[in-house]
Amino acid sequence: MTSHLKICLTVNQLQFGPNVPLFSPMNFVCHQGEVCAILGANGRGKTTLLHNLVNIQSTLAGDISVRGGIGFVPQSCAFAFCYHVIDVVLMGLAQKIGLFFQPSDDDEKRALAALADLGISSLANSLFTQLSGGQQQLVLIARALVADCAVIALDEPTSALDLHNQQTVLQLLQTLARRDNKCVIFTTHDPSHAFLVADKALLLLPQGEWLFDDCQKILNLSNLQQAYGVNTKQATFIVDQHPYQTIIPLFDGLN
Known part of the structure; x- marks a missing residue:
């Protein structure tokens, strides 16, 4: 899928964190026309990583290369x-x-x-x-x-939205990649959102480990359990004769 698409973002031996590296050196690339989701538990470093990618925060080591500029959407913004x-x-x-x-x-x-x-x-x-x-x-x-910009990075873009507006934003992320050939990178707490719209996933794990690959390879039950400590299940529903795949959390003690 990506062999003919140009690389918009290259991360080489990246180390980031407040004072010491949060993860082992990261290496990955994102292409035009792709949606990449960054996932991980609270406090794992998703926003910090995004701030490094958009040059709000300095890296501890390694290189980040962006072609065509990068636009950033924070979770919130206050004006004077x-x-x-x-x-x-x-x-x-x-x-x-x-x-x-x-x-x-x-x-x-x-x-x-x-x-x-x-x-x-x-x-x-x-x-x-x-x-x-x-x-x-x-x-x-x-x-x-x-x-x-060629790259658009969004920090939890659906976190404050109702269901209708979540749908609007998720559709927009996919449209920006498919129609406008943008490289879209977004952080999320919801694996089902990533599963719906992302081509690639970067999963931040405990003990400074990370995984990056095709979204459906990364967001399997074993990796999600390691990342969140919660069991999940992949489910497929038939909607209007088309398969609809999602990820459902299985919360202990609830029925």
């Missing part, structure tokens, strides 16, 4: 001033249009199109600070979209 949603989205163009330039009509059309992709066009003139956490997260995704 009250901005309208459309202005927050246009901030995604800051590196291209400069600090003292005004966005063009075409720039505003791109920003509105990004909001439309996420189903939140009606929020364009709302104040960002007055939105719910989930709505703010969707706006931050739109901000990353207008930057038109």
Whole structure:
């Protein structure tokens, strides 16, 4: 699948952490047209790794190479001033249009199109600070979209969203890869989300170990039990005559 696609992100002998490496040296690549999910238990280092990939935090060792730029969507964002949603989205163009330039009509059309992709066009003139956490997260995704980078990295993009908006974002991640040939990287606590949309998975394990490969190879029952300490089951449902595969957690003591 990926042999003919160009490499957008290369990680070579990467070591990261607050003071000492959290994991053994990492080596992996992500291609255009791929969705890569980063999974692991709370506190394992998913966000720290993402901050290294987008150069918010310095690495302890190793190299990260990005071709075509990388856009970042954090879990949340606080602004010093009250901005309208459309202005927050246009901030995604800051590196291209400069600090003292005004966005063009075409720039505003791109920003509105990004909001439309996420189903939140009606929020364009709302104040960002007055939105719910989930709505703010969707706006931050739109901000990353207008930057038109080859790589888009998202930190738990569905964590504050209801089921409808989770569906919207997961569909968007897959569309960005399949239609727009983006390289999409996202962290998640939900293996079923990764199983649905990701081509590759990076699973962070205890004792500084990690696994990277095709998503369906990585997210097997043994690896997930090692990562989370919870048994899971892969299930296939037939929906409209098509198979629908998912991962179900089997929580002890509950029925």
